[in-house]
Amino acid sequence: MEARLFMTLRRQCLEKARVGFLFLHPLSESLGSTTRLVEIAKSLKKGGFEVKIFNPFESVKEVDSIKVEKVKVLNLFDFMAKNMYSLLRRIYYGKRTRSITANKIFRENFFYKKLAEDLAEKLKKGNIDVLVIEQDFAIVPGLLASKKSGIPTLVDLHNITAEELVAANILRYDSLEYKEMQSKLGELLNEVEGIAVVSEALRKYIYETYGIRNNVVLVPPAGRIRIRKIPRRTLPYKFIFAGLLSYREKVDIFIRSLVYLKEKIANYEVYMTKKGDELKRIKMLSKIDDLNINFFWFKTRNELFDFMKQCHVGILTSSKNKARMLGPPIKLFDYMSVGLPVVANYIGGWSEIIRMEKVGIVTSGEPKEFAEGIFELISDEDAYYNFASNALRVIKEKYNWDKVTEPLVDLIHKFS
Structure with a gap:
């Protein structure tokens, strides 16, 4: 009886823990990263934690019920802060400026x-x-603030910046900037109490x-169930790519597959996000072809999500490199949360989930084979709805999200 009372009191105490998240993106600039942050925060809040996001770019008071x-x-206006973010990003990740900026990411500076x-x-x-x-x-800046307070x-690693660069x-792997970044990041990671990885x-x-x-x-x-029952999806076929149009997404595989897809399917529509570094180029390709x-x-x-429920196929193309192998794309789980079967090019790692869980079709990175994968998926109605x-x-x-967040909950309890 006393042991049970102790555990109840301990749980009530732990549930009142206040957790802050430091997020250095504008909330609208990085779809996957923002989604991960907000969904983890929602799961913690659901579990009894008080949660708040700290962000230098937004003046909104909350996002999806989470305080910001x-x-x-x-003392910059919001639009100036976001412009500053864009400028610094171009400087830090620019090929011409890499030698003077890349290894500064993990060093103290005035802004930090x-x-x-x-x-x-x-x-x-x-x-x-x-x-x-x-x-x-x-x-x-997170470590500096934690030491002062x-x-x-804890640090939640979505990927490794040096690998993304x-x-x-x-x-390059043999560059001095890469080696310095890795060395300094290793030192800093050894200063935090715990690490979450994707x-x-x-x-x-x-x-x-x-x-x-x-x-x-x-x-x-992860995801959350966004639909109770798979609807009968009506024509025309709708193919959606719901991620940012960036170099790492390798959307050319899908774009160039459309030439072959036209020969097999007459009645279809293609939807892609209007955001990302590759947007102008993709728009040009769409117009030319x-x-x-x-x-x-x-x-x-x-x-x-409401729109994705009406779609037929979730498109998931990707480049194949170490950074992409380390960081699974959240849009895979977004697609699955509305029962949307996936067609993806195979890169190993997380793309094995599609095969193992039988939620779609994986192909090579050849556009013609990718088109055949889409056609195969929508041609067999029984198989399609099994995938869904x-x-x-x-x-x-x-x-x-509630299930996968449990190890982080334990880690927070350990140090709160």
């Missing part, structure tokens, strides 16, 4: 210190018990690269 508080770097000063004050004022730093490039710090052909591949990478094994937990991407791609953008994720049902099952039983 602006951290000041300089100013951000950390304001964040530390807000952490103290909000009685935050644990700070979760989202992504490796936010680790310096005296609270434990190599994948973008901005750095994949087993990334957990292995953390150990092999930085020698860190303890307090590293797996929190993979008369592909009639519909570009869209919804203000809320709920609007996006499997997708919902996987989200419900395995890859749902």
Whole structure:
């Protein structure tokens, strides 16, 4: 009886823990990263935690029921702060400026210190018990703020910035900038109390690269059931690519497959997001080849999910490199959350989920074979709806945010 009472009191105490998230993107700029942040925060809130997102670019008071508080770097208007973000991103990730900026990402600077000063004050004022730093490039100001406020710090790694820069052909593995970034990040990761990673591949990478094994937990991407029953999806066929149009997405595979798809299917529509570095180029290709791609953008994720429910196939193309192997795309799980079968080019790693869970078809990276994969998927109605049902099952039983967040909950309890 006494033991049960103790556990009840302990649980009530733990449930009141206040968790802060430091997020250094505008909330509308990185779809996958923002989704991960908000969904994890929602699961923590559902579990009894008080949760708040700290962000230097937004003045909104909340996003999807999660409180947001602006951290000041300089007294800039919102549009100026977002413009500053875009400028710094171009400088940091520019090929011409890489030698003077890349290895500075993990070193203290004026902006990091100013951000950390304001964040530390807000952490103290909000009685935050644990700070979760989202992504490796936010680790310096996050650690500075945590030291000033005296609270434990965790980092949620979506990927490794140095690997992403190599994948973008901005750095090389043998470059001094890459080696310095990796060395400094290793030092900083050893200063945090715990680490969450998005994949087993990334957990292995953390150990092999930085020698860190303890307090590293797996929190993979996931989804939430957005539909109770698979609808009978009517013609025309709708094919959707719901991610940012960026170099790493390798959308050319899909774009060039449309030439072959025209020969097999007459009645279809293509939808792609109206956002990303590759948008102008993709629009030009669409015009030149008369592909009639519909570009869209919804203000809320709920609007996006409502539209995806009406679609027939979720398109998931990807480049094949270490960064993409380490970081599974959240749109795979978004597709599955509305029972949308997937066609993807095979890169190993997370693309095995599509095969193992039977939620779609994987092909090579050849456009003609990719077109054949789409045609095969929609040609067999029974197989199609089996894939769709499997997708919902996987989200419900395995890859749902409340379930995958449990290891992070344990880690927060350990240090709060």
